Structures are given as structure tokens and as C-alpha cells.
Amino acid sequence: MTPKDKKPEPNDSSLIASRVSQEIRDISPYSVPYFDCKIRLDGNESPFPPPKEVQDNIDSAIKEIDINRYPDPEAKRLVQIISNVCDFPKEGILLGNGSDELIGMLITAFSHGTGRILCPSPTFSMYKLTGLAMGAEIVEAPLDAKFDIDLDETIRAIDENDPDLIFLASPNNPTGNMYSASKVAEIISVSKGIVVVDEAYSDFSGYTFLPLIKECENLVILRTLSKVGFAGLRIGMLLARDSLVSEINKVRYPYNINSLSQVVAEVVLENCEFVAENIQLIIRERDRVYNALSALEQIEVSPSDANFIFFRVNDADTLFSKLVERDILIRNFNKPGRLQNCMRVTIGTPEENDSFLSALSEILSS
């Protein structure tokens, strides 16, 4: 290109203003503040690495990978194993690079009717963030005082908006509770769009809506390996009728599950007794931490069906900084409104939970 053909370069701000939608410009990115603490109870991950014998199997399986080649685009072996573990037909399973990616695929595939997405509030922020980024309109239905679905309000919002998609995380993040099963079933039956029940934490509640797929053609279930020991693999799972899965599969990027994640997930799911034992240990610890928090007068604690506990204090920002000073990281949700002074602590190892509880009592009594 000669200098005279050179296009004038717009300055950054006009480039962005003319080429990026207002919706994206208005979004605050999903950000997890990073503090380099020894005890990390902020991300709802499992605190337990795989046992030595499973780690040895992982190491040998990784050595066999041809990393010069693309992965299996359909992750067929892994899908078959998941089909066996979940007792669900493989044609109804689709994998994502974390369930985050599946949320994006669902919105790409299914927000072209009314263009509206309904979710309760407060809930996992990625439904709204991804929806806004993709140009959808977000309708929020506030949860009731116990953070359960407000059925009358939600049905009214469904009638008024006819959403293409409804996202219900049960157990919900950040509040930790399951929604009433009868309310979820009612929403699935009245909705003319797709209802996504996000079961990221269902291993800790022991309850699943999966059997309802037989009766409900508009139900999609999301699961993830992230909360039960394998957050680093980024494996999310979508389960639904084959007809829905075929449509969603059309918007999936090729090779979205990398070779290393495929192989490691195959090994861990074929040796998954330790996963079930760790889940039981986390549930026992959750109940112990819940009882200890309930005994503290300055804390208002919510019952949990997940691997974390949601609570409110008088001054979340100060408590957060004092915990960080003691090398303990939890999640601070403090902002005006429903989440004022609210925090979330992930259940860690028994020793980590003890450290958190004693630091908390010390700070609150000082």
C-alpha cells in the first residue's frame, strides 16, 4: 500500500464506538480478583488432588498423546465414558470447554426467537454477561427471601416476555441452596422456550433433574467436572434430547476439548471412586462449617446444598482484607442491594476450614 492509499486511522475511541456494541461497552468483565493467598477458598474448586495411583495413570496416558495432531473433534471416548457414568445416551451429550462455553453455545443457538433470556437474581453472573455480549435482552426474576424461586413473579415474567432461554442454577451460586423441585418443574412445563438447569453443584446436593428429560423436550442439563476435582481440565457437559443437541452442536467450535483434557478426563472418570469419597468428605465438612458459622452471632448464614457457604456480615470489605492478611482468600460479593456485605466461602480441606474458622472468630471478636 502506498502512503497515499493509506486509510486514515481512526483514534481508538471512535474505532471502538463505531464497531463495538453499546451492550459490550457497558459490560464489566467477569473478573476474579487475584490475591496470592496460601489458603484459597474463593473458587468453589475441590481442595483434593487425585491420589498417587491415579496421578501415575494420568502421567502415563499423557505420554501417549500426539500433540502434533488435532484432538478427536467429538471426544468420542470421553463422551462414551460420561454416557456410562451418567446412564444417559451418548447422542444426548455435548462437551464444552467448561460449562461456561456451553452457556455461550446455548445462547448462540437459542436466542433468536424473542431474543430474551430469563434468570433469577442473584445467580451465576455468566448467564447475564454472555447474554448481553451476544445482544440478548436479560430479564431478571428476583429470588424470594430464602433465595428460592418466587414462582408467581417468575411465571408472570415468563408470560410477559416469552424468553427463549431460562437459566436456573440448582444449587444456585452464590446462594448455595437448591430451588424447590416442584417450582423448577412448573417453570419447565409453562415455558415455551428452553429451560437450562445448571447442575454444576448437584454432586453436593444429591438431587438431579436429569430423569425429567424423558418427559420434557425443552429441558437442558449442564454439569461440570470443575467442582469435583478437575477445574484445570475445563470440561463441561450438556445433556438433553438428541434433537436439541444436534442444533447446539452446529455452533460448537471444532476441537473445543483439547487432547490433554480428553485423555486426563478419561483416566479420572475410569477411576472415579476417589471422587465420590471426596464429595462425601466435602459434604461432612460443609455441615461442620455451617454449624460453626451459625453459632457466630455477627453472621447471618444461608443453608447450603453445594460445596460452599453464603453468608452476610456487618462489614464484608474489612473482614475480607483481614482474612487476606492472614493468607486466606474467600469471595467478597459486597455491593449495594441484595448482596450488600455478602460473602462466600468454599469448603476446603478440614485443616483449611479450621484455619478459616479460627481466623474468622479471632477477627470478629477483636
Ligand code: PMP
Ligand atoms: N455454572 C455455575 C452455577 C457455576 O458456579 C460455574 C462456576 N463458577 C459454572 C457454571 C462454570 O463452570 P465451568 O468451570 O465448567 O466453566
